[in-house]
Amino acid sequence: MDEGTENTGLPERPFAGPRLLGATLAGAGLLAGLGTALAGYALLWEPFRVRLERITIPLDRVELPPQGLRILHLSDFHFHGMDRRERPKIRQVLRLIQGMEYDLLVHTGDFLERDPGLENVLTLLRALPRPRLGAFGVLGNHDYVSYALRTTLRFTWQSFRAREAQEGRLPWGPGLSGRLRMLLRFSQYILHRHLDSAPAGANDTVRLRRELERHGLAILHNQALRLDQLHPQAPRLWLAGVDDHRYGRPDLPRALQPVPPGDPVALLSHNPDVLDDPHMDRVQLLLAGHTHGGQIRLPFLERGQHVADPLARRHAAGYFRHRGVHVYINQGLGEGIPLRLGAPPTVSLITLVGTGDPRAATLRRRPEAVRRNGRLRGAWKAVGLPRTR
Ligand SMILES: [Fe+2]
Numbered sequence: 554m555d556e557g558t559e560n561t562g563l564p565e566r567p568f569a570g571p572r573l574l575g576a577t578l579a580g581a582g583l584l585a586g587l588g589t590a591l592a593g594y595a596l597l598w599e600p601f602r603v604r605l606e607r608i609t610i611p612l613d614r615v616e617l618p619p620q621g622l623r624i625l626h627l628s629d630f631h632f633h634g635m636d637r638r639e640r641p642k643i644r645q646v647l648r649l650i651q652g653m654e655y656d657l658l659v660h661t662g663d664f665l666e667r668d669p670g671l672e673n674v675l676t677l678l679r680a681l682p683r684p685r686l687g688a689f690g691v692l693g694n695h696d697y698v699s700y701a702l703r704t705t706l707r708f709t710w711q712s713f714r715a716r717e718a719q720e721g722r723l724p725w726g727p728g729l730s731g732r733l734r735m736l737l738r739f740s741q742y743i744l745h746r747h748l749d750s751a752p753a754g755a756n757d758t759v760r761l762r763r764e765l766e767r768h769g770l771a772i773l774h775n776q777a778l779r780l781d782q783l784h785p786q787a788p789r790l791w792l793a794g795v796d797d798h799r800y801g802r803p804d805l806p807r808a809l810q811p812v813p814p815g816d817p818v819a820l821l822s823h824n825p826d827v828l829d830d831p832h833m834d835r836v837q838l839l840l841a842g843h844t845h846g847g848q849i850r851l852p853f854l855e856r857g858q859h860v861a862d863p864l865a866r867r868h869a870a871g872y873f874r875h876r877g878v879h880v881y882i883n884q885g886l887g888e889g890i891p892l893r894l895g896a897p898p899t900v901s902l903i904t905l906v907g908t909g910d911p912r913a914a915t916l917r918r919r920p921e922a923v924r925r926n927g928r929l930r931g932a933w934k935a936v937g938l939p940r941t942r
Contacts, residue, residue, distance in 0.1 A: 595849070595894040600638070603645040603886065606901045608872055610879050611916045612837055615817045617788050617907030623655040625684065626901040628662065628823075628842030629885025630677070631695060634669030642886055643677045646900055650682065655902065656787070657780075658684040660770065661842035662693025662797060662823030666889055668757050671764060678768045686783050688770040689792060693823035693843060695889065696761055697800035701753035702890060708751045713742045750889075773821060775804040777812055788907070791818045793836075798824040805832045819905075825882055828875050838879045838905070846870035846884030850895030870896065 609621070627646075632639050658681065664674045678688075717723050717738065725735040762772050773794025780787040791812050795803040803822070809832060812818055818836045820827070825841040827833065847869040868875075870884045884899040906913045 595892040599893040605649040609904045611913035615907040621904040621906045624903040625655045628883035631666045631887030632670030632673040633666045639673045658688035660690035663695040667699040691794040694799040698752040700750035704751040775808040794821040846896035
């Protein structure tokens with residue numbers, strides 16, 4: 554034994570460096586592989602798995618036909634004019650709703666991402682079964698402007714800096730601790746607000762509106778109409794629509810002007826932020842889009858982006874009640890940034906049931922049956938009722 558070496562009685566182990574390096578490389582490779590697989594799934598698989606969500610919502614103070622009022626709710630097509638991504642979605646939607654009968658077709662905006670997407674919007678509209686009463690919609694922010702997606706990170710960073718400055722948090726502090734604080738705050742900002750890009754140009758909203766109306770879909774631009782004025786057998790329910798909150802001129806009081814006090818109103822708005830409007834106390838049902846259900850929903854972090862300001866993160870999509878208003882947010886069919894994770898593209902069939910309907914009584918007693926992620930399958934199971942089609 555060498556002088557100065559202590560004899561511990563333990564057998565000597567060979568140097569573990571190479572094994573440790575190998576394990577680290579294998580772990581890093583595994584993580585990179587998982588990341589690539591997840592990105593591939595979000596880019597190439599989930600955006601094409603369109604699902605049909607069925608939900609029944611009970612409305613108070615409304616007389617509705619025994620079968621209810623069936624609404625096909627579409628939203629957020631975000632068509633760019635990229636046939637390779639958009640045509641398969643169109644085919645899936647048509648397959649899902651083949652033979653379906655419904656009273657109203659509504660679209661809650663973001664028909665297109667940029668003008669060349671219009672042709673695919675019209676292709677889908679032409680192929681849909683005709684609604685019994687009519688088709689109506691509202692415009693979304695993307696119908697007004699196209700965005701430069703490559704600017705997303707820079708634009709989000711600038712909005713973040715502007716907000717930090719406005720709230721007196723700049724500078725973040727010197728050295729490493731200041732940088733870490735900044736990084737932490739930026740991560741929180743991204744996770745709690747939706748990512749946004751700089752507007753790159755205006756879309757031709759006049760042409761979009763004209764073509765939609767030529768194909769039988771009327772845009773409710775701060776307007777309301779009574780359904781029984783469309784068809785003598787339709788229920789006495791007002792359908793109203795407001796313009797987009799970011800690039801349009803939303804005016805809920807103007808939309809509700811023809812509605813006598815106390816009459817029931819179903820409202821279409823692209824952006825659920827309309828819930829902050831004090832006139833929402835005149836509205837019973839809000840149908841909205843815009844959130845894409847969070848679009849990127851990371852495990853443990855709930856919805857990664859796209860949450861409207863007045864809403865809790867868990868309300869990025871589906872059915873819930875907000876200050877007495879029944880709210881349904883559609884996850885949408887398309888996306889600007891072409892990724893979806895945990896928030897598949899969705900079309901919805903909503904059945905409204907009215908006063909006196911036994912289903913309404915059951916659903917009012919057990920609102921969780923409706924709320925359960927907005928899935929009618931779950932709702933029917935919970936209340937033990939047959940599915941309608
Ligand atoms: Fe959208």
